[in-house]
Amino acid sequence: MRNCASLAGILLFLVTLALGAVVGAATGWAIESSVPKPAIPQAAGQCLAPPDVMRRFHMVMLKHTRDVTVREGDRQTAKGLSACVTCHAVKDASGAVVSISSPRHFCRACHDYAAVKIDCFECHASRPLPEKSAAVPSGADVAALKAYAEETTR
């Protein structure tokens, strides 16, 4: 009789455990999907590495490229910050590429979400620069310079 009671007890325990696991998994799911995620703008082409690798290691890659360029003087290393902001350029409603001052900028999509602050764009351009020209600046170049000056002295 005692054996029987403990067997029932064990069975009850196992059933509770199984139910708990099912309910836990279901609610776990619900909790995960209700957390807002950052809206990351799509890019075209192929990144340096798959998205999961980029998400985790882009800061390490950037600092490595910077060190190779600035400390070792190697300017051949292909993908600098200008490559990132060119492929990951985001346009506003008027079709103009946004700078880092816009919350829609690719780099801010996650950084704002994760409260990451970087100073890189105090020196580096945050969007593709117009082609450089050797000629005396024309009206358009001067306008671009003026816009740049206004942007950086914001």
Ligand code: HEC
């Ligand atoms: C005080 C100004 C300044 C700041 C701030 C700065 N950089 Fe730079 N960075 C430079 C200069 C100058 C070079 C050298 C450019 C050259 O000689 O070709 C450079 C080069 C680089 C390069 C290699 C060349 C290129 O254009 O991509 C990378 C990558 C880079 N920096 C990444 C970063 C990152 C990431 C940050 C932020 C964590 C950062 N930099 C912040 C000034 C700055």
Ligand code: HEC
């Ligand atoms: C030739 C174009 C290209 C270049 C250059 C490039 N990327 Fe990407 N990047 C992509 C594409 C395409 C994806 C895939 C995700 C997507 O569809 O936007 C991606 C994904 C990423 C992701 C993950 C985004 C996510 O959805 O989680 C990060 C972070 C990233 N890139 C950072 C960088 C950085 C930093 C650089 C410069 C060192 C860079 N990328 C250079 C095209 C590029």
Ligand code: HEC
């Ligand atoms: C998919 C989301 C995502 C995107 C897109 C993204 N970042 Fe980040 N970035 C992060 C997160 C999260 C961290 C903080 C990681 C940590 O603290 O361990 C970070 C950290 C960094 C750091 C290191 C900051 C520090 O204090 O050392 C640099 C530099 C950086 N990101 C540059 C960039 C640049 C440049 C871009 C745009 C080309 C970009 N990131 C786009 C998520 C992203």
